[in-house]
Each structure stands twice: as structure tokens, then as C-alpha cells.
Amino acid sequence: TQLLEQSPQFLSIQEGENLTVYCNSSSVFSSLQWYRQEPGEGPVLLVTVVTGGEVKKLKRLTFQFGDARKDSSLHITAAQPGDTGLYLCAGPGGSYIPTFGRGTSLIVHP
């Protein structure tokens, strides 16, 4: 089973600050997904990265896939209270079964 480690586990910041969360593995992944889960809701897919070194931007969110495809990062610029939620990374775990990290819980205070 391929494992995904996410850090930090918790993050509490003020509105306007920048932050980066990480998703690391000792295994190579063919792709990685990032999801955001708002309180009381199901996870929502944000992005998929597939190429080593790939960078994707989604408004104030920047996603990067490591060159070796073993790690990924999510950077949020000028965080807003609406960014509050649980950020999950996921990748193929075998036979179309994804493996999920445990997530980074982000709170952005107004």
C-alpha cells in the first residue's frame, strides 16, 4: 500500500497570510489529486497533477507536483476565511482504489 503523509496536520492563520501544505510519499505516483472538504460537506476535487514538475494554478491556489512524482504541495496566497477546510491529497493505491492522506485542517481567521 502506497502511503501519503500530509503536513502540517493543523494550521491556524489570519486572513491575508500565505501558507503551504505538503503531501509526501516514498513511492512514485502516476498522478495526485487535491481535495478540499468544508465543514459538514464531502470532499470536492480541486485539481489533478500528472507530470513531474507540473504547476497548476486555481485562482489563489498553486499546486505543484514534485519532479520525481513522490510529493506535492499546495500554496495559498492571501488566505481568506472561505479557504477554511480540510485539504486532502490522494493518489492511486492500486486497482482503481485511491489512497488518501489524513489531511491538513486549515482555519483562516477574519
Added chain:
Amino acid sequence: NAGVTQTPKFRVLKTGQSMTLLCAQDMNHEYMYWYRQDPGMGLRLIHYSVGEGTTAKGEVPDGYNVSRLKKQNFLLGLESAAPSQTSVYFCASSLTSGAPYEQYFGPGTRLTVT
């Protein structure tokens, strides 16, 4: 498109009672999954289905049964509920080609077993 829907949203059971959670998707996805989410444990796969009429065990299948009689529906059953099954349950679906690992989740069912 409603995407993935789950019924009910909340449920309280007494130990030993049974219930069925319904998941429906209108995206014509082949793969469907049931997860439970507990604090500090992340998402754990209970059962999954790769197509109509097929099911398979995931990481934590004990105490649960599933059925996929129709492509769009995936049912999760608890035959004799236990307090350890208190959790939030999520259903998800995904395509089989292109981006099979991209999952679309329902809003969840919050189950409490007393």
C-alpha cells in the same frame, strides 16, 4: 446534474438496529465507493464496486454489507449497528478511463449509534 447524492443525511440508531444508506450518482460512473471518516483517522474505504452487480471489500469491511443492483445506486447496510460504527459515511464515484482516480463525493451521512 445532481452528482452524487446520499440518503439520509443524519441518523441515530440504537445498538443492534439495522439500516441501509443509499448512494445515487447520475454521472454514469462505473466505480463507486463507501468510506467512513473519523477524527484523526482520515477516509477509510469500507467497500467498493467496479460495476453493476460487483462489489469488493476495502480496508474496513467488517459489520457492513453492500449491493450494486443498478449502475447508478450503491447501498451500504449495517445489519446490527454497534457504537464503533458511529461515524460520517461518504459515498463517491469515479470514471474508469481518463482520470479514474478522480473521485466525486456525496455530502455524507452522519450516523450515531447509541
